[in-house]
Amino acid sequence: MDDTLKGKKLLKTKHLLGIKGMCREDLDLILQTSESFKQILETPNKKVAALKGVTVVNMFFENSTRTKISFEMAEKRLSADVVNFAASSSSLKKGETLIDTAKNIEAMKIDMVVMRHSTPGAHKMLMDNLDSIIINAGDGAHEHPTQAILDLMSIVEKKPNLKGKRVTLVGDIVHSRVAMSNIHALKLYGAKVQVCGPSTLIPKDIEKMGVEVTYDLDEAIRNSDVMNILRIQLERHVGASFPSLREYHNYWGITNEKLARAKNDILILHPGPMNRGVEIDDDVADGDHQVILDQVLNGVASRMAILYLLSANIGGAK
């Protein structure tokens, strides 16, 4: 391990709040470091001492299983001291403010904060008020940068040169933080980004970001090299702008039958958790094109890389 990571390079960014505004070099360095950590994860020991003595707090103000476990796993594999804090942001709203909560925790001498929060920009507030390194684990429908990085890693492992390749995000774009971070990341790598879903789930003016829009899944399946299938939040949608899960599945659910019209080497991603039978069918979710469990492993490896690289700034984030 120590050999692999010798001559540690530094990221230009001091925190990871979002992909927007990041440079290609930073992403390259993170991906490269992630592959090194992935190799370590494949060894029996799986653990390194890179973050020994570093305290990381995971503040989750929204439910999360996968991301929280993934971060915690990454932190522990790096030998960091880990503290978990979970609360609903709405209960926070009624009592102590976010800034007070965070400052109190920071007063106990911590180094890094991983936060998920329902409000876009909550991390900026944290960054402005704390000395710790801030990592965004999702802020509302704004950004989820570590998800974009693990998605990117999973794609370039199979398709090293993304330039000119078409990557389609399918489904609920308007409520998705994964979509926004993916768009920014993919564009840095020269991919053509397309979004596909019912018109009510495509946010206003997204084409002004240089993104192609189609409502026709068949067209998207035919012209894509990669498809990232976003989760439909079952509880959220049925109403004025979403008729039924049945209709959604019929027209935008990915089935093997529809996939027959795709390029042979199409890659299917899903950030999870999956609703089988809604946005993705069993035979696709378990099929030959998907890299869904690779994404999960890459999630731990890339979060290790991110924590490790950002830890260089501890004590000097500002």
Added chain:
Amino acid sequence: MKKMINNISLCEPLYKTLPKKLLIKNGTVIDTYSEKESVTDILVSGGKIEKIAKNIKTEKGCEVIDATGLFVSPGFFDMHVHLREPGYEQSENFVSGTNAAMSGGVTSLAAMANTTPCIDNKFVFNDIQSRVKGLLVNVHQIPAVTIKREGKVIVEMTELVEAGALAFTDDGNGIQSSETMKGALEYAKMFGTPILVHPEDHSFVEGVMNESLSSTELGMSYIPAISESINVARDIEIARYVDGTVHFQHVSVKESVELIRKAKKEGLKISCEVTPHHFSLTDDKVRTFSTDYKMNPPLRTQEDVDSIHKALKDGTIDVIATDHAPHPSEKKNVEFDFAPFGVLGLETMFSAGITYLVRKKKLNLMEFLKKITVNPRKVLNLEADLIKKGRIAELTIFDKDKKWKIDRRQLKSLSLNTCFHDETHYGKVLYTINNGKIYKA
């Protein structure tokens, strides 16, 4: 000045009593009523205008303001202010709010009814009236249209008009029921009293910013332009049908502007206002995530701002009013989603107009000043001809070109939530005079 005990502000009024005789010498008197402008003197005696002439001789014991190079205007009128008293005195109160007003050159204002208790009956209304007496600033309390601003039962308008109400408003809430709006407009027609309408269709999912490319990139919940223009369209229809008088508050989107332009051409009794932030800023500001840019209606796009400039110029928009909405910092200094809507306005209305409209040649000085002097008074059926012999001296004296940097901590409001913090503005009010009192910056 901003100390508080038990939520009662200790701030003192910032005005002094006018000297018996005051000569305002050699200023450029800009009379927005007659639309005339000339360098002349004004002699104020016993709080009233005694003489307007060139080279008035200084009498013994007469104080003099040398207004050479300065403008003397009818006192500004802000017809959209939240003074927060009663109920939210930690944000603002009658003293701090009127201090803010006079420091912005505002001599008269209309206070909205979304207080606790709501101003929805004569007894609360009279109580407010008695408590705002004797200040430099004329505070015109506007009662609600409906009980508790719930949009259901209309208030006792006849009694309130007799008690001195100039208009009615449920500001903060859009009146959702067309039936209620029709009833209110039809009833208020008996007195020629306008309904000040907060146009918003609340059936849309609650959002925190404009629906646009910015909301898409920021992943924020959004307020579409049509949530405003739908109600503008509806209320124009109702106004036509019942021959009522409607004033649309804080118009923010081009769709509303176009509807109002058309309705005015038709000759309907319709007027409207825009806030300084809606003619100055766009929703790009929200990218900073600062809650100083969270207001309702939200900041819109450049296209909307352009259409507002055009509508100010062609007279479609009659009035500039601030929607002065103080909130204490502990309420604003939270996550964007959880912060209340609203920003300060009284102290920056004039400088924002000079900076963003006059200096950028969207309006000339006379056109701009009309929208903060004559026009709001006309909408509320008040006397609009202020610069004349015998009238109480209600005047604002300003330096049009003076530069100043806006510092939220220097503002007179109890709250800090200005959207112009750190901006350099042109145009500074130096004296505000009304009701036998004078404020000096």
